[in-house]
Amino acid sequence: MPPIKRTKFKLSPEQLLEMYYWLKHIRAFDERLSALVKQGRVRSGVYTGIGQEAIIVGTCYGLRREDYICPLHRDLGAFLMKGVSSRTMMAQMLAKSAGLSKGRDSALHSGVPELGIFGNTSMLGANLPVAVGLALSYKIEKVDHVVVAYFGEGASNVGDFHEALNMAGVMKLPVLFICENNQYAYSVPLEKSMAIDDVADRARGYGFDGVAINGNDVLAVYQSTQGALARARAGDGPTLIECKTYRWHGHSEHDKAFYRTQEEVAMWRSRDPITTFTTYLTGMNVLTDEHIQEVDARITADIDDAIAFAMDAPDPDPADAVTDLLAT
Ligand SMILES: Cc1ncc(C[n+]2csc(CCOP(=O)(O)OP(=O)(O)O)c2C)c(N)n1
Numbered sequence: 001m002p003p004i005k006r007t008k009f010k011l012s013p014e015q016l017l018e019m020y021y022w023l024k025h026i027r028a029f030d031e032r033l034s035a036l037v038k039q040g041r042v043r044s045g046v047y048t049g050i051g052q053e054a055i056i057v058g059t060c061y062g063l064r065r066e067d068y069i070c071p072l073h074r075d076l077g078a079f080l081m082k083g084v085s086s087r088t089m090m091a092q093m094l095a096k097s098a099g100l101s102k103g104r105d106s107a108l109h110s111g112v113p114e115l116g117i118f119g120n121t122s123m124l125g126a127n128l129p130v131a132v133g134l135a136l137s138y139k140i141e142k143v144d145h146v147v148v149a150y151f152g153e154g155a156s157n158v159g160d161f162h163e164a165l166n167m168a169g170v171m172k173l174p175v176l177f178i179c180e181n182n183q184y185a186y187s188v189p190l191e192k193s194m195a196i197d198d199v200a201d202r203a204r205g206y207g208f209d210g211v212a213i214n215g216n217d218v219l220a221v222y223q224s225t226q227g228a229l230a231r232a233r234a235g236d237g238p239t240l241i242e243c244k245t246y247r248w249h250g251h252s253e254h255d256k257a258f259y260r261t262q263e264e265v266a267m268w269r270s271r272d273p274i275t276t277f278t279t280y281l282t283g284m285n286v287l288t289d290e291h292i293q294e295v296d297a298r299i300t301a302d303i304d305d306a307i308a309f310a311m312d313a314p315d316p317d318p319a320d321a322v323t324d325l326l327a328t
Pocket of ligand 1: 074122123124151152153154155156158180182184185186251
């Protein structure tokens with residue numbers, strides 16, 4: 001095998017291959033879930049992030065367990081990278097008792113405090129002030145953990161977004177605002193909801209840096225994230241990273257997305273983050289055909305196992321509907 005070339009990101013070949021693994025694992029999980037939806041086996045709404053995987057991998061790779069993430073409806077991959085098993089995640093999506101919320105929610109609102117995952121709420125933008133609160137608690141505790149909060153470009157038009165950024169900027173809180181700009185908020189294209197091109201520009205109004213990057217380039221996302229994490233850990237406050245990307249499927253699996261042209265979809269598919277990274281790694285002599293086959297087989301086996309586990313898992317017991325409730 002030819003010698004491995006060095007990368008400018010100081011990532012070892014093993015780390016690059018780990019990133020490659022996660023890109024493919026997250027894609028495969030979403031694709032298999034999408035197929036299960038078509039078979040009528042999923043009770044929850046499903047919002048895949050197919051095409052957006054580089055954002056999750058580039059931001060989650062190397063995070064500490066204590067670095068809290070606040071994922072969105074499309075970010076199932078973030079749960080997987082933070083340590084939730086494929087089995088548990090699949091059981092969650094099939095609303096089984098073995099899932100994170102034991103089959104008691106529409107599958108997208110569960111958190112895992114021990115892994116540093118905060119459960120999302122349905123209200124767009126509402127998780128951002130919560131993320132800022134988490135970051136404030138880290139500042140008060142004088143620890144250098146960071147909060148990574150995700151939002152769509154649509155959510156950046158909501159009041160909560162602006163309040164969250166303002167407080168984070170004023171108090172210099174250790175939080176990364178990661179915008180998944182996939183061009184559409186449901187059926188509304190960006191230019192019909194924003195008078196500027198870059199969500200990143202909004203950060204400057206709150207006194208900190210915003211950067212717009214290619215969200216389909218996992219190494220670009222990783223590099224920006226690493227810089228922002230270092231600043232946040234050093235007490236230099238928040239950063240907004242706007243990742244330009246595209247969701248290949250509709251808003252949800254029940255949305256045929258007729259509001260987009262086939263040419264537009266084809267253009268973005270040609271910018272597939274996985275194909276791009278595969279070409280890069282092959283050119284670096286890091287990835288071989290044998291390795292690709294081995295990774296594919298490993299992922300297929302893992303997800304086959306997860307689906308079998310989730311299908312066989314018991315439905316929730318109705319008597320459990322009122323357990324784990326907090327009454328104040
Ligand atoms: C405050 C609020 N308004 C409307 C909705 C309905 N809704 C759910 S997802 C969505 C689009 C979200 O777009 P974006 O924030 O860009 O994220 P994306 O789904 O594109 O990843 C809308 C309008 C909601 N959940 N909350």
